[in-house]
Amino acid sequence: MTKDDKKVLDDQIRRWTTEMNDLAGKIAVAKGTKGTKGTKGTKGTNYALLLVMPQGDYEDVAPERIAEDALRVMNHGWPEGFDIEISTDRSKSMRYNAF
Known part of the structure; x- marks a missing residue:
């Protein structure tokens, strides 16, 4: 380039x-x-906008699982007190209300 x-x-x-x-x-x-x-x-x-672009072996992994890995949800759970919406490049939207 x-x-x-x-x-x-x-x-x-x-x-x-x-x-x-x-x-x-x-x-x-x-x-x-x-x-x-x-x-x-x-x-x-008040908002935060995240763009998660994985490194490594994520070729066949669903975008929402990539977001969960990036935010370490499996280890710590969804954070309390946040309304989280994950929009993917596959025209789906997932919403998490962790209150």
Whole structure:
């Protein structure tokens, strides 16, 4: 990959990340978490957005199992006090309410 190619890719990733954060903030507001809509996405919204890209032998593993491994759910269980939703690249969504 050339330096120009890397610069283009880095710029695209930066733009996608910004778009993902704006969308995540809007979803958080729609779900009723604290925050108000700003002119560009949201301001003061409480959420965390994770992108998990596994390393190693995960080729045939379901995305929700990858997320569970990454968050060490099997060892510690789902954390209490969080509403967790896992959206996958397979057009499925899993929701965990650990209160």
